[in-house]
Amino acid sequence: MKRFNTARFLEHKAGVAGAAILAVAALVAVVAPLLIPADALDVTRVTDAPWQAPGAGHWLGTDHTGRSIALLMVQGAGTSLFVGLTAAVLSVAIGMLVGIVSGHFGGLLAGALLRITDFFLVLPALVLAIVLSTVLPRGLGTIVLAIGLTSWPSTARVVRAQTLTIEARPFVERARALGGGHGHVIAWHVMPSVVPLVLVNATLAVASAIVAESTLAFLGLGDPTRISWGALLHQAQLHGAVPQRAWWFLLPPGAAIVVVVLAFTLVGRALEAVVTPER
Incomplete structure (x- = not known):
């Protein structure tokens, strides 16, 4: 198994570019909202005219209430990235647990976990997320839960396959012959081989989670x-940005979603090339 190597990652220019984009997005999401005046996005205090095109006063124009699209984009970056990261962590944690348990223990437990995994694989994840978002109370936690609980099966499959591969190696058999228990085998032999693949999968899962959050928010379930960013697209559609020809209300959030998702994908592919075993 290849260990993660920074020098090898830097050889992948697309991955480095993606990492740079994500660093800028993270900086904007964390620092920029602290610099926004408290009343800048308050619809009761905004004095600017609605539907202003981009110009010197507002680089990305204004929305239907007169609020700056640029400030809304900055404020929305934190929410989109937070949901994407937390939902991906939840998804990967569930998938990792199911994959390791089913691959290591086998038997009836593995059979039951595989049937559950197959059930979630057959049903469309987005449809399940929409159902959960509709049934559960509206809120950020519900969105994270809905995405995380419906997107873990692919991780579980990858982790299970890697677990079975590692446990078939002679050094694992020797560890068991010397008295190594389940905890020893999982902690010292399975986990070191599974974690790099999980890291790659987690990076790609964040991209999928951001798209899922944007879709739910666009449908009014956020x-x-x-x-x-998804909520901005929902507001643009709801308040007639297309009839108003206010392209500046639609293009920036849509472009931000595409760019950030592409950046996570590029980083994930670069990580995959670094940690994937040699053929």
């Missing part, structure tokens, strides 16, 4: 108290 947190109504939070601004996100």
